[in-house]
Amino acid sequence: MVLNKKAEFHTLRGMILAKLGRNAEANDSFSRAVQVEMRLPKAWAAWGYYNDRKFKEEPGDTTLAANALSCYLQAVFCIVDLRNFSANFAEVAKVAILLHLSILLSNIQLVFFEYSVGL
Numbered sequence: 001m002v003l004n005k006k007a008e009f010h011t012l013r014g015m016i017l018a019k020l021g022r023n024a025e026a027n028d029s030f031s032r033a034v035q036v037e038m039r040l041p042k043a044w045a046a047w048g049y050y051n052d053r054k055f056k057e058e059p060g061d062t063t064l065a066a067n068a069l070s071c072y073l074q075a076v077f078c079i080v081d082l083r084n085f086s087a088n089f090a091e092v093a094k095v096a097i098l099l100h101l102s103i104l105l106s107n108i109q110l111v112f113f114e115y116s117v118g119l
Helices: 002-019 023-036 041-057 062-081 090-101 106-116
Strands: none
Touching: 002 023, 002 041, 023 041, 041 062, 041 090, 062 106
């Protein structure tokens, strides 16, 4: 429970820093959140949303899209793993959109195939 609170704190901190345009610090906060509690879907989804938004601002940086996809997939896996099926599955729709882009962006395909092994 304490780890969840710490992870939620770092997630919220990352969201605030991102709104303030302090991107390096925001990214570090999201990273800390998932390091503290790797099975918190909310932290993974927030980090995915952050990378997704950054990709929309910088469409040439496919690493951001690959990072967003990776985070969204991790959020979905956490939800399934925790048997928390009542959670919001908006991440699934975002994964589908990013996979549509993957036709053009091979970095995203590599991340998807990395996560699809063993499914």
